[in-house]
Amino acid sequence: MTLHILSKDVDNFLKLKSIREDVRIRYLVILAIFSSWYVEEDYPTNAPQKYDEYLKNMGTNIGLRVESRIIIKEFLEWIENGRF
Numbered sequence: 001m002t003l004h005i006l007s008k009d010v011d012n013f014l015k016l017k018s019i020r021e022d023v024r025i026r027y028l029v030i031l032a033i034f035s036s037w038y039v040e041e042d043y044p045t046n047a048p049q050k051y052d053e054y055l056k057n058m059g060t061n062i063g064l065r066v067e068s069r070i071i072i073k074e075f076l077e078w079i080e081n082g083r084f
Contacts, residue, residue, distance in 0.1 A: 029075055
């Protein structure tokens with residue numbers, strides 16, 4: 001399981017406007033924790049770029065506010081740096 005497969009699989013769920021934004025944020029945080037277990041194995045050199053790419057697209061694809069994207073991005077950086 002890789003990040004690009006995970007992001008592809010959850011895009012339709014995250015695009016549902018009927019799901020509150022805070023619920024979508026929680027889901028993404030859980031997804032980040034889960035997918036971080038696979039980062040070293042699947043993307044040893046370009047994992048941060050994959051996270052960045054996904055987060056940049058996330059705003060236009062599912063309509064999260066900029067503040068929410070910043071929170072998620074910071075959380076993913078904590079995971080990457082081993083602070084979580």
